[in-house]
Amino acid sequence: MYRRFDRYLITESSWLFLGFLALACSILLIERLVRLTEIVSGSENPAFDAVRLISRLLPHYIELALPGALLLTTILTINRLSRNGELTAMIFSGVSLYRLVRPFVMVSLILATLSILSSGYLKPLSRYSFRAVVFEIGQNNITTAFQDRKFIQYDNWTVWTGGTDTGDDGLGETFIFETAENGREQFMLGGSGELRRSQDGKWVITLRDAMIGDLPDITENTTATHATVKQIDWEMSVGSGPFRIRGLDERELTLTELFSKSYEESTHDVDPIIATADLHDRVVRAAMLVSLTFVGFVLGLNLQRRQRTGGLVIGILVLLSIQKLLEFGLLKAQQGVIPAWAGAWPLFFAVTLIALVLFHRANGNRLRLQRRHALEGANLVKAEGA
Known part of the structure; x- marks a missing residue:
């Protein structure tokens, strides 16, 4: 029964998750449309070049969209199951919240692994490839730079x-x-x-x-x-030579290169403090997906007779707060104000602790509701017997 229920939850939430992910990526891409249009405006094949550039931006935007898509999907899925009475029936039959959250945790672990692979390897390579394509387009279409009565800056x-x-x-x-x-x-x-x-x-x-x-x-x-x-x-200084080697900054370095500090042997001057802070930030953002699963479960859960609203709004505010705090911590760590690990890990442990405490309290409420339900059933049987 549990496996069937797990498959049901994963199936029900998968399409919603993919929809949120596609919507978030589309909104983020709109922000870059003006810049992309400027880059390909003078190209002989602008549609093809635009597709090349967008495909190299997708890993970056997917990583940004993952936390929001996962959190909103968890909140809406649990809230819908609560309102339909499906989750309540499972809970009153003796199933704990720790068992019910397991399929969501499994999915979040898979997404965290994919996030590590994306931010640690795919995203740095795609960022470098994006810059290489921009360089190539600029070389092949240098004549477009000479627009009438406009100053054009090239390096x-x-x-x-x-x-x-x-x-x-x-x-x-x-x-x-x-x-x-x-x-x-x-x-x-x-x-x-x-x-x-x-x-x-x-x-x-x-x-x-x-x-x-x-x-x-x-x-x-x-x-x-x-x-x-x-x-x-x-x-001109922009000739037809090859594009520079990868590793101009820490964002073009993979997790392996950041962890081994191989950038110290390269010709590019990468600041070790900035590189180490970026390493911790990437790992924490992936691990935060698991914590957000418990946050979303608590915000979507509703075991009361009176329907509760506002979980979705609270979830969005929590997500934005975490994002801004991570950005602030990364900035201070890169500036050397705080240690590299302190820019991200304290926030991760704080969010995880709060989420687990709230989840444990929700499970305690579930036990109280079960006992009250059992007591009401016993009283009803006595009343009928009398």
């Missing part, structure tokens, strides 16, 4: 052009400002120009009737040195 250089002719890659009045790695600032100004690729695949801007010069470090009583030339070729 360490800024370009403004007064007009473009996409037919022959001709440029109108063009201004280029570049800051070199050694801090040297250089400007170029041309009355007209042309955008083309060199033989090695690099993008080159050819300026005609151009002025080139350096900006001084001190502007007081100093004039910039410059020279006027008929034509000058300027090679």
Whole structure:
């Protein structure tokens, strides 16, 4: 009987969970639509590039949506079973809440494992892949950067052009400002120009009737040195070379790399304090799914004759509070204000303890209701016998 009941609960809640997960991911993706539109606006195949980018964002949004989908599904499922009397019948037949919550805990453990795999491995790789796709689109569609009368920022250089002719890659009045790695600032100004690729695949801007010069470090009583030339070729810093290696920051590192601290041997300067704080944050967010299951069960449970409302609203407020506290703890841990573990684990243990205490009290109420129900039944039998 118990296995059949477990399958029934899991089946009933699965579709609701998938619906909440899809809804949350869709809402989160809407936030990025403007940015995605800007990236693919000049692409030759914008629909294909948009699908590539969205597919790499999904692991991130699924991880964000998992806690909310699980909590709301648990609350609504238990509340519906309570209102229909199904849960009450099981409880009055002698089944404890610890047995009833077991299928939800099993599901939460599976989701916690998937969350670890997603946040620990899939999400860092997809984040790096997303940036690589953006880099590729930017390289293949560099001409879209030259929008009429707009300053365009690319890494360490800024370009403004007064007009473009996409037919022959001709440029109108063009201004280029570049800051070199050694801090040297250089400007170029041309009355007209042309955008083309060199033989090695690099993008080159050819300026005609151009002025080139350096900006001084001190502007007081100093004039910039410059020279006027008929034509000058300027090679952009965004060429056709490969994208950088993975591991620019801690968000591109897997859990294995964070735990082994292999980033200390890489060429990228990853702060160990920030990396360790991120490691604890990922693990705690996955473990928190199990705690949220007990929270949702308590908020959805209703054994009284009078129907209780507000569990869903309370659940949303609890979820938002936990999310904000985790973000605040992660920030303080990355800043070195508190130890790396202190940004997440104290909150996890506090939420888990409170959830278990409330769940234990709810199970105690179940026992009292059973005894009262048995007493009422005994009195009824005596009254009929009399």
